[in-house]
Amino acid sequence: GAGVSQSPSNKVTEKGKDVELRCDPISGHTALYWYRQSLGQGLEFLIYFQGNSAPDKSGLPSDRFSAERTGGSVSTLTIQRTQQEDSAVYLCASSPRPSPRYTEAFFGQGTRLTVV
Amino acid sequence: QKEVEQDPGPLSVPEGAIVSLNCTYSNSAFQYFMWYRQYSRKGPELLMYTYSSGNKEDGRFTAQVDKSSKYISLFIRDSQPSDSATYLCAMRLTGGGNKLTFGTGTQLKVEL
Numbered sequence: 001g002a003g004v005s006q007s008p009s010n011k012v013t014e015k016g017k018d019v020e021l022r023c024d025p026i027s028g029h030t031a032l033y034w035y036r037q038s039l040g041q042g043l044e045f046l047i048y049f050q051g052n053s054a055p056d057k058s059g060l061p062s063d064r065f066s067a068e069r070t071g072g073s074v075s076t077l078t079i080q081r082t083q084q085e086d087s088a089v090y091l092c093a094s095s096p097r098p099s100p101r102y103t104e105a106f107f108g109q110g111t112r113l114t115v116v
Numbered sequence: 117q118k119e120v121e122q123d124p125g126p127l128s129v130p131e132g133a134i135v136s137l138n139c140t141y142s143n144s145a146f147q148y149f150m151w152y153r154q155y156s157r158k159g160p161e162l163l164m165y166t167y168s169s170g171n172k173e174d175g176r177f178t179a180q181v182d183k184s185s186k187y188i189s190l191f192i193r194d195s196q197p198s199d200s201a202t203y204l205c206a207m208r209l210t211g212g213g214n215k216l217t218f219g220t221g222t223q224l225k226v227e228l
Contacts, residue, residue, distance in 0.1 A: 107159030
């Protein structure tokens with residue numbers, strides 16, 4: 001596709017339910033990132049994939065959060081037993097193979113998660 | 117204290133004004149500095165990036181990095197209503213991966 005695609009665009013869930021958020025990166029991009037943007041906060045790094053492996057998952061806030069990537073393409077972020085503080089916009093970004101020099105990360109439109 | 121500090125605004129200016137947006141940071145190891153623009157309910161899009169210290173100009177936009185002061189700026193000349201958005205500064209270290217550390221963003225409104 002032309003850009004990074006995320007689904008669903010919006011998700012309302014009840015506290016305690018599990019949710020899955022999906023990201024389709026730009027074709028050929030080997031690096032994929034998940035960020036979280038809460039109201040009044042900047043983007044907070046969650047996890048980074050290079051291919052199917054996650055060399056940096058230091059930003060996942062708790063063991064309720066997990067992510068996987070298959071086929072070096074689609075990624076799913078799963079939040080178990082959702083809490084109200086999980087309400088935020090979850091943004092996915094992809095970039096070509098990282099190098100010591102900067103490579104641009106392209107962002108999707110995000111999934112707006114509301115836990116009620 | 118956050119690694120990257122940015123005034124959230126909102127900042128309101130008249131059309132045609134020069135806008136100055138700024139961030140300070142604490143980690144002297146940051147080498148790459150970016151400015152992203154985010155329209156409401158959209159993902160951030162890269163506006164400019166700079167490596168190490170210095171200035172970079174692109175049309176109406178100028179990015180400045182002062183590593184000695186740990187201070188970066190984005191200037192917008194001849195601001196337009198279409199520039200109304202949230203501007204996020206972001207930084208990364210040299211090395212593998214592309215993990216970005218963001219400021220909170222400054223909300224800008226350019227009034228007719």
